[in-house]
Amino acid sequence: DTGVSQDPRHKITKRGQNVTFRCDPISEHNRLYWYRQTLGQGPEFLTYFQNEAQLEKSRLLSDRFSAERPKGSFSTLEIQRTEQGDSAMYLCASEAGGAGTEAFFGQGTRLTVV
Amino acid sequence: SQQGEEDPQALSIQEGENATMNCSYKTSINNLQWYRQNSGRGLVHLILIRSNEREKHSGRLRVTLDTSKKSSSLLITASRAADTASYFCATDPKNTGNQFYFGTGTSLTVIP
Secondary structure (H helix, E strand, C coil): CCCCEEECCEEEECCCCCEEEEEECCCCCCEEEEEEECCCCCCEEEEEEECCEEEEECCCCCCCEEEECCCCCCEEEEECCCCHHHCEEEEEEEECCCCCCCEEECCCEEEEEC | CCCCEEECCEEEEECCCCEEEEEECCCCEEEEEEEEECCCCCEEEEEEEECCCCEEEECCEEEEEECCCCEEEEEECCCCHHHCEEEEEEEEECCCCCCCEECCCEEEEEEC
16 A cells, blocks of 8 residues: 555543654655544644655644654654543645645544543 | 635535535635545545646546636536545645645535
8 A cells, every 4th residue: 555654543542641643654755744633624734844844833733742754754743641622633644745746645543532 | 714615514415416516715826636535534635726727527526726716616427325425625825835724524425
């Protein structure tokens, strides 16, 4: 499978715990995005990487959230001290870059904070 | 907000009928993409249309773009039960960095 891969698919955690999600983009895609989606809503932008550089961060990304893409390939999204409001689907997308290229999304990680 | 807004919010049709959903946005864009999402799953890319294009086809899908009205439409012809899903448009606005803006989607139900 050469699509965007996310792990885990589901995560249930207790409030206050830390969680980390992984995204493996399509090979050689230099752009990588993280989005969050709550029930009945469209995805909301969290952050964007160009290779290993994190170039944009949404105001939604509080200081409890951190994302990395250490070698410009896979990326991780960590949420510290999770809150019930963090419950959502976390989606990763990658794009080859350049004008007018498609962004392909993974299956997402569904986080439930209890 | 620079979000795309889909219309209608929900659409129910019989199998074999055509389904049309619309997307309106507020600022000039580089391109617009349509995605499908089955319940609880990730987004599947359908079509990208650039700002200098007016119409694109892919199989049973037809997308139009009217930049003067800041709107796009997605037509699914000869719908099938498997087309049941939520459909989102994502805009790539000019001069606003590197992110896409999604609307709240159109929930399509195709009745067998």
